[in-house]
Amino acid sequence: MAIEFTFTPQQELFRRSVRKLLRAEIAPRVVVEKEGHGVFPSEAVRILGAHGMLGVPIPREYGGAGLGEVGYCILAEELGRVDSSLATIAGAHTSIGMTPIWLFGTEEQRRKYLPDLASGRKLAAFALTEPTAGSDAASIKTQAVREGDHFVVNGRKLWCTNGDRADVIALTCVTDPALGARGGVTTFILEKDTKGFAVGTIEDKLGIRNSSTAELILEDCRIPVQNVLGQVGLGFVVALTALDGGRAGLAAGVLGASKELLDIGIEYAKSRRRKGEPLANEQSIQWRLADLAAEIQVAEYITYHTAALVEEYYHRLATGAHVPETLREQVSMNAASAKVFGSEMSGRATETTLEILGASSVLDRNRVEQAWRDQIISEIYEGTSEVQRLIIAREILRKGGTQ
Amino acid sequence: MTGTAAVLVRRVPDPSRLNVDRKTGRLVLEGTPFILNPVDLQALELALRTRERYGHRVVVVSVDHTGAQTELHEALAMGADEAVLVSDPQFEDTDPTTQAHLFRAALERFVHPEIVFAASRSIDHTWSTIGPQLAYLLGWPLVIEAEELDLEDDGVKALAHTGDHRARVQAKLPCVVSVARGVITPRHATSWGIADAFDPHRLTVKTFADLGLGAEAAERLHAATSVRRVALAPTERDRRVIDGDADEVARVLARRLIDKGWGGRRP
Numbered sequence: 300m301a302i303e304f305t306f307t308p309q310q311e312l313f314r315r316s317v318r319k320l321l322r323a324e325i326a327p328r329v330v331v332e333k334e335g336h337g338v339f340p341s342e343a344v345r346i347l348g349a350h351g352m353l354g355v356p357i358p359r360e361y362g363g364a365g366l367g368e369v370g371y372c373i374l375a376e377e378l379g380r381v382d383s384s385l386a387t388i389a390g391a392h393t394s395i396g397m398t399p400i401w402l403f404g405t406e407e408q409r410r411k412y413l414p415d416l417a418s419g420r421k422l423a424a425f426a427l428t429e430p431t432a433g434s435d436a437a438s439i440k441t442q443a444v445r446e447g448d449h450f451v452v453n454g455r456k457l458w459c460t461n462g463d464r465a466d467v468i469a470l471t472c473v474t475d476p477a478l479g480a481r482g483g484v485t486t487f488i489l490e491k492d493t494k495g496f497a498v499g500t501i502e503d504k505l506g507i508r509n510s511s512t513a514e515l516i517l518e519d520c521r522i523p524v525q526n527v528l529g530q531v532g533l534g535f536v537v538a539l540t541a542l543d544g545g546r547a548g549l550a551a552g553v554l555g556a557s558k559e560l561l562d563i564g565i566e567y568a569k570s571r572r573r574k575g576e577p578l579a580n581e582q583s584i585q586w587r588l589a590d591l592a593a594e595i596q597v598a599e600y601i602t603y604h605t606a607a608l609v610e611e612y613y614h615r616l617a618t619g620a621h622v623p624e625t626l627r628e629q630v631s632m633n634a635a636s637a638k639v640f641g642s643e644m645s646g647r648a649t650e651t652t653l654e655i656l657g658a659s660s661v662l663d664r665n666r667v668e669q670a671w672r673d674q675i676i677s678e679i680y681e682g683t684s685e686v687q688r689l690i691i692a693r694e695i696l697r698k699g700g701t702q
Numbered sequence: 703m704t705g706t707a708a709v710l711v712r713r714v715p716d717p718s719r720l721n722v723d724r725k726t727g728r729l730v731l732e733g734t735p736f737i738l739n740p741v742d743l744q745a746l747e748l749a750l751r752t753r754e755r756y757g758h759r760v761v762v763v764s765v766d767h768t769g770a771q772t773e774l775h776e777a778l779a780m781g782a783d784e785a786v787l788v789s790d791p792q793f794e795d796t797d798p799t800t801q802a803h804l805f806r807a808a809l810e811r812f813v814h815p816e817i818v819f820a821a822s823r824s825i826d827h828t829w830s831t832i833g834p835q836l837a838y839l840l841g842w843p844l845v846i847e848a849e850e851l852d853l854e855d856d857g858v859k860a861l862a863h864t865g866d867h868r869a870r871v872q873a874k875l876p877c878v879v880s881v882a883r884g885v886i887t888p889r890h891a892t893s894w895g896i897a898d899a900f901d902p903h904r905l906t907v908k909t910f911a912d913l914g915l916g917a918e919a920a921e922r923l924h925a926a927t928s929v930r931r932v933a934l935a936p937t938e939r940d941r942r943v944i945d946g947d948a949d950e951v952a953r954v955l956a957r958r959l960i961d962k963g964w965g966g967r968r969p
Contacts, residue, residue, distance in 0.1 A: 316890065350893065352893055363893075364892075366897060
């Protein structure tokens with residue numbers, strides 16, 4: 300258990316370089332689009348990929364940067380400062396789309412898929428949720444039935460980030476309804492050109508509008524046996540493990556967004572005058588900013604503490620080292636805490652900034668207005684706040700609150 | 703050319719994070735983050751672009767009294783092959799003149815370059831003469847304010863931007879190339895570059911003693927020049943009204959600008 304965080308010189312350099320790249324190349328390309336389905340930021344994604352930003356935690360030998368989960372969270376935080384849509388696209392690709400292939404894939408699958416994904420030449424996605432299975436992920440219905448060297452898949456997936464853009468999708472299916480979540484669920488590596496796979500509705504959302512959220516339709520979709528990720532029956536473990544890391548990344552994204560909001564609030568409070576005095580001189584404003592700053596500090600600690608735990612956990616999983624049960628539990632509980640605290644804090648950050656900026660904040664296409672629309676989703680996707688509380692409650696009721 | 707290109711680099715305070723002491727009006731450098739001089743990044747970029755075409759090795763070299771390695775890791779992350787840091791607390795009071803002697807020794811001992819890239823400016827005012835002084839000490843030709851560079855069998859051809867005109871210049875190798883400010887956009891470091899930049903074999907750290915300059919040289923490690931006063935150069939604004947139709951106005955304006963030496967050729 301780390302007591303104080305010190306980023307290594309390499310992590311510091313990484314953060315500075317990411318910031319520089321985002322400021323120069325990405326921020327000017329961010330478009331606030333409120334009509335239609337938003338605009339997928341293809342050029343920004345291409346630039347991120349070309350600079351190695353779509354393979355940060357994947358080891359060097361598979362074409363990534365090998366900068367670990369902490370490195371990935373640094374990227375997610377900086378992306379969150381600039382554009383939540385991009386943070387969502389990169390997150391779905393990196394932590395839940397690509398990482399499972401690294402953690403659970405066979406050596407052959409890793410060599411086949413990771414170099415293209417980690418370099419951004421291809422994009423990944425993760426498909427779990429269905430029309431009748433959201434927070435209760437164990438009740439998914441999409442079924443894969445083995446026929447010779449193929450599995451024939453039928454079903455529908457919802458809310459798949461990058462679903463219409465991805466070349467490779469980590470697809471969770473039921474292979475044995477009798478076993479259910481305990482051995483009856485399997486993850487497949489679905490390639491986009493597979494026959495029987497089609498993209499359905501692209502959702503029109505309140506926020507993160509430039510990331511695409513798609514419905515996936517699988518009708519007699521034949522996936523070769525060698526595309527079973529890891530092994531048959533491991534699917535639920537694959538999904539939960541990927542989501543643990545994904546939550547750390549999401550916590551980092553909303554941390555970045557909240558820091559940006561705090562900066563906007565401070566800037567406005569110092570420059571806006573009322574009766575000749577800057578707003579920042581008023582105690583009511585100071586207290587709101589101070590509360591937010593304190594919460595951001597807390598979120599920063601829990602986020603990077605979780606990231607360090609996930610890094611250790613993933614490293615052990617990927618190299619086949621022993622994974623102590625306590626580490627697994629610690630990761631789940633910390634990731635849930637970081638996600639629920641971070642996303643709800645970003646809600647308070649949005650509220651604080653909206654109130655300080657007053658009318659200026661609700662103007663069309665304003666950054667705060669956009670943050671408000673984007674933020675709400677962070678409390679819902681990759682496990683709602685309620686699901687995070689369930690995970691935390693399960694741990695503390697079993698083992699006590701003070702471990 | 704398949705040998706080595708050296709790029710001189712220097713750390714400077716980050717101008718976006720500077721603090722000013724309200725009483726004295728002077729900069730407070732304590733606690734200020736440092737960055738690579740932006741024009742050094744442009745010099746590095748020119749060296750890297752040249753490497754892509756001719757395949758030499760690019761070595762960044764720094765002389766510094768703090769021992770800080772961050773900026774050299776950044777240069778390695780951008781794509782430099784190796785870095786040499788000569789660091790010694792004795793260098794604190796040096797200026798470009800003394801540093802040019804130190805660079806010469808470091809280059810001759812550890813790098814053996816055929817070409818040296820240096821920035822023509824720095825944002826802290828103390829670096830613009832490093833290229834010319836080093837060329838003088840090495841006895842090598844100097845290309846000033848280079849914007850583009852081609853290497854040939856035994857020399858370089860460069861597009862150089864001097865004052866009010868651009869010129870194509872040639873120089874024999876080995877030579878020093880002082881790189882123009884603000885023309886070349888440096889590349890961004892990639893995550894892969896950052897991952898590989900911390901390979902300990904790529905950074906060599908040396909001290910003054912390693913330069914083999916002797917005790918006598920140590921006596922001379924003081925600034926040869928000092929800044930007495932810093933002031934903005936006076937400028938005057940010339941206002942004139944040009945009458946006539948658009949074509950006539952444009953013609954007169956162009957002629958006056960050319961007469962002033964502010965660009966273009968007389969039509």
